[in-house]
Amino acid sequence: MMRYYTLIPLLAIAFLPACGSRDAGKVAASDPGAALVQNVCKDCHGPNGQGQGRFPRLAGRSAEELATLLRQYKSGHKSVNMSDTMRPFAQALSDQQIDQVAAYLAAQ
Numbered sequence: 552m553m554r555y556y557t558l559i560p561l562l563a564i565a566f567l568p569a570c571g572s573r574d575a576g577k578v579a580a581s582d583p584g585a586a587l588v589q590n591v592c593k594d595c596h597g598p599n600g601q602g603q604g605r606f607p608r609l610a611g612r613s614a615e616e617l618a619t620l621l622r623q624y625k626s627g628h629k630s631v632n633m634s635d636t637m638r639p640f641a642q643a644l645s646d647q648q649i650d651q652v653a654a655y656l657a658a659q
């Protein structure tokens with residue numbers, strides 16, 4: 552099965568961890584936003600973006616606000632409270648992925 556996925560490296564990166572967390576019942580492997588959160592964001596922001604410690608809650612916030620913040624991080628724009636921590640993660644996202652991850656988090 553792994554070998555099958557390596558045909559499409561980007562999808563493999565997006566979907567393999569999502570497979571592992573499917574028992575959580577919430578992650579649809581077909582949702583690229585969900586896969587991104589499980590892959591990239593959860594170690595800091597929590598499995599569904601609920602936030603923990605110094606990592607702010609993302610779940611349930613407006614998709615527009617989240618996407619705007621991510622684009623600001625991506626472009627290097629800094630407003631109050633923005634550290635350098637997020638920039639590499641935002642820069643790794645395409646415009647479409649920003650919209651997908653924001654939509655997923657907003658729906659949590």
Ligand code: HEC
Pocket residue numbers: 587588591592593594595596605606607609617620621632633634635636637640641652
């Ligand atoms: C290495 C830890 C880390 C990872 C991984 C990470 N973040 Fe963050 N994120 C932070 C920290 C810390 C902040 C707090 C503000 C700051 O430091 O800029 C933050 C802030 C944010 C904010 C702004 C929230 C606010 O209220 O201002 C958004 C949106 C965000 N992260 C989205 C994401 C998304 C989406 C991902 C996954 C693609 C992600 N983050 C991955 C550490 C992380």
